[in-house]
Amino acid sequence: MQIIVNNKAMEMAEGSTLSALAETLRLPEKGVAVAINNQMIPREEWSATGLQAGAQVVVIKAACGG
Amino acid sequence: MEKLTIAGKSFSSRLFLGTGKFRSNELMEQAIRTSGSEMVTVAMKRIDLENPEDDMLRHITHESIQLLPNTSGVRDAEEAVFAAQMAREAFGTNWLKLEIHPDPRYLLPDSIETLKATEKLVKLGFVVLPYCQADPVLCKRLEEAGAATVMPLGAPIGTNRGLRTKDFLQIIIEQAGVPVVVDAGIGSPSHAAEAMELGASAVLVNTAIAIAADPVRMANAFRQAVEAGREAYEAGLGSVSANFEANASSPLTAFLQ
Numbered sequence: 218m219q220i221i222v223n224n225k226a227m228e229m230a231e232g233s234t235l236s237a238l239a240e241t242l243r244l245p246e247k248g249v250a251v252a253i254n255n256q257m258i259p260r261e262e263w264s265a266t267g268l269q270a271g272a273q274v275v276v277i278k279a280a281c282g283g
Numbered sequence: 284m285e286k287l288t289i290a291g292k293s294f295s296s297r298l299f300l301g302t303g304k305f306r307s308n309e310l311m312e313q314a315i316r317t318s319g320s321e322m323v324t325v326a327m328k329r330i331d332l333e334n335p336e337d338d339m340l341r342h343i344t345h346e347s348i349q350l351l352p353n354t355s356g357v358r359d360a361e362e363a364v365f366a367a368q369m370a371r372e373a374f375g376t377n378w379l380k381l382e383i384h385p386d387p388r389y390l391l392p393d394s395i396e397t398l399k400a401t402e403k404l405v406k407l408g409f410v411v412l413p414y415c416q417a418d419p420v421l422c423k424r425l426e427e428a429g430a431a432t433v434m435p436l437g438a439p440i441g442t443n444r445g446l447r448t449k450d451f452l453q454i455i456i457e458q459a460g461v462p463v464v465v466d467a468g469i470g471s472p473s474h475a476a477e478a479m480e481l482g483a484s485a486v487l488v489n490t491a492i493a494i495a496a497d498p499v500r501m502a503n504a505f506r507q508a509v510e511a512g513r514e515a516y517e518a519g520l521g522s523v524s525a526n527f528e529a530n531a532s533s534p535l536t537a538f539l540q
Contacts, residue, residue: 279326280327281303
């Protein structure tokens with residue numbers, strides 16, 4: 218199935234969880250946050266959160282700014 | 284110098300630093316260290332999945348530094364709440380510099396959305412430091428909504444034009460029941476000292492330090508200016524004469540007569 222991660226299409230196996238995506242993307246243990254369809258998902262819920270086809274995933278991290 | 288307390292947390296430094304526009308993360312880190320700042324802002328961006336880059340967080344993470352994530356890029360209260368939740372998750376702090384400036388030309392804060400967002404975010408348990416107009420009525424409303432400080436602007440972000448809003452800042456400071464942090468527009472150490480002499484609790488500086496020819500030395504200059512300005516405020520400045528008539532400091536009569 219296809220999902221969108223930071224505006225880019227990505228293929229994931231049906232039934233994948235957010236944890237699986239985090240592993241694929243090699244997200245660091247700290248300093249990132251993830252939202253699905255504009256809903257922030259706390260890290261402790263990643264393994265129980267399934268991804269649906271077409272899901273809009275946003276992954277953010279720190280940036281310089283005032 | 285009295286310590287500054289915000290939301291029960293004590294700060295020795297009254298200089299808050301932004302992390303934008305530095306030529307390198309190393310230079311930014313050195314400038315922060317030299318400034319003595321204990322409150323440093325951080326923004327958020329989407330991870331570029333194809334081009335991993337240096338993690339700026341490791342340059343600012345230190346036990347003496349309170350991270351202050353900002354909501355830059357949001358256009359209304361709803362987006363601000365979303366950004367706040369992402370920031371709390373990513374950085375492990377509930378402190379937040381709330382900034383809602385939908386118009387990129389002047390980057391002036393939207394007062395109505397800022398007040399709405401402050402009300403919501405306080406209920407959600409955030410320590411909210413709103414960037415806002417130098418509007419004394421608004422600042423009181425933000426305080427009543429539970430803001431931990433108010434952060435009125437001196438001039439538009441990044442302009443280095445100084446305290447163009449000085450008269451209103453004075454009213455805000457006189458009325459405030461929470462710390463007043465002058466944010467935006469401070470372009471030189473003298474501007475920072477001026478804000479501190481007025482009685483501001485702290486200043487937030489970014490561009491003036493980041494784009495200096497030598498940001499580390501400029502950070503040092505700001506550190507001294509903020510300390511001098513605060514010291515002068517606490518020492519009690521003399522009144523300004525209403526006219527130009529001199530008032531002798533030396534005895535005028537006893538020397539030649």
